[in-house]
Amino acid sequence: DPKIIQKPKYLVAVTGSEKILICEQYLGHNAMYWYRQSAKKPLEFMFSYSYQKLMDNQTASSRFQPQSSKKNHLDLQITALKPDDSATYFCASSRGTGGQNTLYFGAGTRLSVL
């Protein structure tokens, strides 16, 4: 059984629209993350949360907003979608932050913006 659930697995959106990517983890972890993987680029860190508080934000655009309603949830809202936002978005979690923490990844949400 997957311990980090991402929904949906595939998502097609129209330019200018808004979408929410869902992530839930059942590992009992305190830290959660979002990463993005685009073609020909390394997996790119976006956000980290610890105990539902933002720890780090490397996303230049405010169109990307993480939302944490519970400790084991970290959704990603993306507004005013652009074709360049097309990528696979991975949610991850770890016991904590700050070293000695193995990351566990979800299966990803593949987003295509037309």
Next chain:
Amino acid sequence: GQQVQQSPASLVLQEGENAELQCNFSTSLNSMQWFYQRPGGSLVSLFYNPSGTKHSGRLTSTTVIKERRSSLHISSSQTTDSGTYLCALEKGNTGKLIFGLGTTLQVQP
């Protein structure tokens, strides 16, 4: 430039052969991790290895911080080892990982 460089970019082996994957980094770090990315896309943690050598089955990871490198050795490769191997370094205390582009391994029967 990229802070994490992986080599080779791709590798084709015959089943049973060994593989040595390299990861070099240009910055200081807290730790180094190796991941396996399945052809379908999901990532699996292989090693958390900030320094020294660690073993797991047919896999061995060696990190030498002073030389800013880490390696992943796969012995007696199998077709199921095919996929992409990613190394990542951790900086700071926010859990942020910086990834390399990966080595794509294809093991042929």
